[in-house]
Amino acid sequence: MRRSLLAALLLSVSPLVAGGAEAQALRMAYSTAPVSADPYPYSDxxxxxxxxxxxxxxxxxxxxxxxxxxxxxxxxxxxxxxxxxxxxxxxxxxxxxxxxxxxxxxxxxxxxxxxxxxxxxxxxxxxxxxxxxxxxxxxxxxxxxxxxxxxxxxxxxxxxxxxxxxxxxxxxxxxxxxxxxxxxxxxxxxxxxxxxxxxxxxxxxxxxxxxxxxxxxxxxxxxxxxDRVEIRSVPNNGARIAGLLAGDYDIVEQPSAEDLEVIGREEAFTYSGVPGLQTIFVVLDTSADGAGGVSAPDGSSPLADVRVRQALSMAIDREAITQRLFAGNATVANQFAPRYMAGAPEMPELETDAEAARALLAEAGYADGFALELSVPADRYTNGQLVGQAITQYWTRLGLDVTLRSEPWSVFQTRRTEGELGVFIYGWGHPQGAAQLVSGAFAQKDPDLGLGSANYSNYNNPAFEEAIRAWAVEVDPERAEEYLAEAMEQAVADLPGIPLFYNHELWAHRADLELTGGAEGRTMATMVTSK
Incomplete structure (x- = not known):
């Protein structure tokens, strides 16, 4: 894949003739297609x-x-x-x-x-x-x-x-x-x-x-x-990086660890990154009535038991995922907000212990395991399917019968909204503050307080509710952070979801461009200048 000579020839900014003068064009490849030019009602x-x-x-x-x-x-x-x-x-x-x-x-x-x-x-x-x-x-x-x-x-x-x-x-x-x-x-x-x-x-x-x-x-x-910006949607990761090396694009987003190795061998290209605001986690439907795709021999609801949720979390080696799949370009998660962002509480590391996880499953009555389906969107998150495969292996080693289901985002989103997914990998950004995930994903729905807009876990804990509702109306910033810490501690103890890692936002681009990306992960022409 070495294209050094061609890449060097393509280093000059793409010129377009406009009114007799050369117009400077920037060509960017998105990993996911924007839905519409209408900014409402879409929030991706x-x-x-x-x-x-x-x-x-x-x-x-x-x-x-x-x-x-x-x-x-x-x-x-x-x-x-x-x-x-x-x-x-x-x-x-x-x-x-x-x-x-x-x-x-x-x-x-x-x-x-x-x-x-x-x-x-x-x-x-x-x-x-x-x-x-x-x-x-x-x-x-x-x-x-x-x-x-x-x-x-x-x-x-x-x-x-x-x-x-x-x-x-x-x-x-x-x-x-x-x-x-x-x-x-x-x-x-x-x-x-x-x-x-x-x-x-x-x-x-x-x-x-x-x-x-x-x-x-x-x-x-x-x-x-x-003068001009051309945005192309290229969901296939290999196609994006090949397009960059071929000179079709000036910037591509979400390069993989393998892509970064290729980029590192090309003087004409480089990459830029910043720790991001997105938490990648596994959503668990905690309903006592059962969860989609989850079944136990005795007909019970395994995910309703906090010991089972804790066991699923303890089986996952987050450090291995961030190092092997992301080459260190992701941060191990210990809570439902990036630990390095303003307002995030101090929390201990999440334990990895497969033997203790098996003991918890046995204590909960599932020594012989149970069956579950793990869903992941195929075209949404960097290394999403590889992360899904890794988690499948960790849980299989506990004696669970795990089926990994990967499907396009459009299908995944519909099934998620209709409540068909009992266990799924999801990403949630935090540009609106450290409480954004827990207030939206784990609180009971309350439009008057802006809470619980996407509680797919069906989580309902009075102690958590008391803390997050106090946070929602607290005007003193320090006291609000205290309420958030209480809510976060409760959510991490109960695990209606399992924090995995915090994405780093990465862009591969021509070496003659200066790129200053934001932690929110938006790919914008305004963050790019010529050196």
Whole structure:
């Protein structure tokens, strides 16, 4: 696979002739296809990354003001944002508070009856009021101190571009008296409704997830370096790295450990990485009524017993997984949030002890094992299938009858949503804070507090609930972290899921490019510059 001579010839930035001058183009290969140019109702990383080239939020992913210049709490349930002046959408319409109200209405509206995770997390918002053109007030049912974290994912749309006239009155269902005027997903995908304030505008979007972007010449911020950005969706890992070496792409995401070895032998290429915010873990359905794909000879529900869950965790050698499958480019997990991120509690390491695991199974009444199906999406996580194979081996050594089921993300996601998966590998990012996973995946559902939007484990523990509910309304940051530590300690003790590792975000790219990636793992043209 050595292509040194060809790669050296391809080192110059891809030129495109535009109006008689050379335009600088950046070509990026995503590992997963963005679903749509519509930023709602999708909340996956790749759809978000594509959207954030075009649309912006009140609060940036790094927690800094973006379309807002700052915010002030008027009361424990009322927060006021001052909006940036002099900003226009790419169609020339001015950005005002009215656009924020409209965007929140669209965020809360259930497109095709479906709400995404971010929609659910903004459930505590009871009203959004345009105080004046550059001031907007959010009101909530109860103190909701993490609203600024949640608003990092509310993309701002243009009310004028949607043809909305007059004042807009917010309601929690997202109807707002304008539901008939909402653009469809097709309107976004063909570019008609894809009007944002961001550094790029859509030239085209394809159903495959491929997109071409051009620089927004009226952008209010610092102009991006690249005149044109070409995003291609290449799920096959080998095809991505081959495309990089062949000069088809300038940047590819999620290279494997083997890819990094190849890159290391090529002077024309390099890679960049950063410890990421995604926890990879195994979700376990703890319901006493049983779990999909799990069966015991006596008809009982093994995963309802905490000793069984502890045994499954103890059987896994996390250090071996991170070193052998990721060459150290992943961090062993000891809790349900990256240990190195702000606000994460101090927790002990999770024990690996196969003999103790067998003893726990015997104590729980499963000395002869039971059968389970472990599901993993085939096209979602770096080395996902290899991780699944490793876990299958660890659990088989305990005497369990384990079947590994790998399927496309679209199929996996449907079966997960319908409750068919009792044991599955999943990834959950934490760009909204260290409590994001436990508050969303393990809490009982409570839209008023933004809790339990994806509790596929059917976990319900009063001690955990008390701690996470206290965290949800605590306005004192130090006290909130104490409540989170209590909730995290309980979740790690009960193991409604099994923490495996924290992904590192990696990109392979041409050596003449400087890449400063973010821990949230988005692949953005704005993070790349020429050396």
């Amino acid at each position: 990383t790749h759809t978000g990354a594509l959207a954030e080239h075009v649309f912006e939020m009140l609060v940036g992913l790094d927690d800094s003001p973006l379309l807002s210049t700052g915010w002030t709490w008027e009361s424990p349930t009322s927060i006021v944002f001052e909006l940036r002046e002099g900003v226009t959408f790419s169609n020339g319409a001015p950005f005002t508070a009215r656009d924020v109200v409209y965007s929140m209405c669209r965020m809360m509206y259930r497109v095709d009856g479906r709400a995404n995770v971010v929609t659910s997390s903004l459930g505590p918002v009871t009203d959004v009021v345009a105080v004046d053109d550059h001031t907007v007030r959010f009101e909530t049912t109860a103190p909701y101190p993490i609203i600024t974290q949640k608003l990092k994912f509310m993309k701002v749309l243009s009310a004028d571009a949607a043809g909305i006239e007059g004042e807009i009155a917010f309601d929690r269902e997202g109807d707002c008296g304008i539901v008939a005027s909402y653009p469809t997903q097709a309107d976004f995908d063909n570019g008609d409704a894809a009007i944002g304030t961001g550094p790029y505008v859509y030239e085209s979007f394809q159903a495959t997830g491929d997109a071409d972007l051009v620089r927004n010449e009226t952008y209010w911020g610092e102009p991006p370096e690249w």
